[in-house]
Amino acid sequence: MKLRCGTLARSAFAIVLSGLLLAVGCTTQYGVPPLERRAYELDKAIMCPVCPGESIDQSQNPLAVQMRAIVLEQLQEGRTESEIKDFFVERYGTSVLLEPPASGFNLVVWVLPPLAVGAAALALFLTLRLMRRPRTDQADIAGEPAQLSTEERDDYFRRIEAVLDFDAPPGAPAPTRDQ
Template sequence: MRWVLLALLLVPALGQAGPPPDLSPEVFRIARELRCPVCQGESAAESNSGVAVEMRRLIAEMLQEGKTEEEIKAFFVDRYGEWILYEPPRRGVTLWAWVLPGMALLLLGLGLFAYFRPKRVPQDLLEEAERRLKEPPA
């Protein structure tokens, strides 16, 4: 059982290894923050699709031209829209993607606290129960 848990913990760490030898670390870092437009759930750095290879080539060219990371991301956002970013901006509608999980956890915690909190019994009910216990059975 320990080996299975260890393997499950190590698999994501192996997937986040450094860049391949043919890709510069800076290109890899920027491409990891962009989605592959044709793949499902893969970044442009991890995908082997033709579109992702072209994206990496464009990133490398833009870096050689002296463009900043923000300018490169803006280029891809203009071309594909904000969904191309793995980390959506924290404004407008996408702000809910950042806020809702925290709110849900907070509400869950409050609900569990309220459910498991010791219940207070009114004093008159306690006195009535004590009186009944002390009475002899009829």
């Protein structure tokens, strides 16, 4: 028991340590000027009009390169993100935004997923409850044993757990396989 705790503690330490080591890779922002960082973020939200599906951040098309320069320039002039987005929407239409604005009909694209996930969660909960209700027609399935009494069942599960329990005292029957 003592040895096991020692191993656990050591491995836990090793894991936490390696987790932190990994974190070394992603700490600071490396001193990229804040304005440029904002520009890159904004680039990722604007589509390159001539290369469908690609953001101007991603695309190497000359137009995208030009648009990147405009974004940076306008940020330097003190414009806000939304003003710059509007500037491009005016020229290229709403489709230039990679993230559809949450207004008008386009609200649907944002509203439906949470609704659907909510509905799915509700359906899941109801289904699980329904499935949990004890079945009455079990007896007529061939080979199905009769319903157990609670004591029988508890005793049964206790014995199984004794077999599966790794922390069981040495006197307990040794497991031959887990689960």
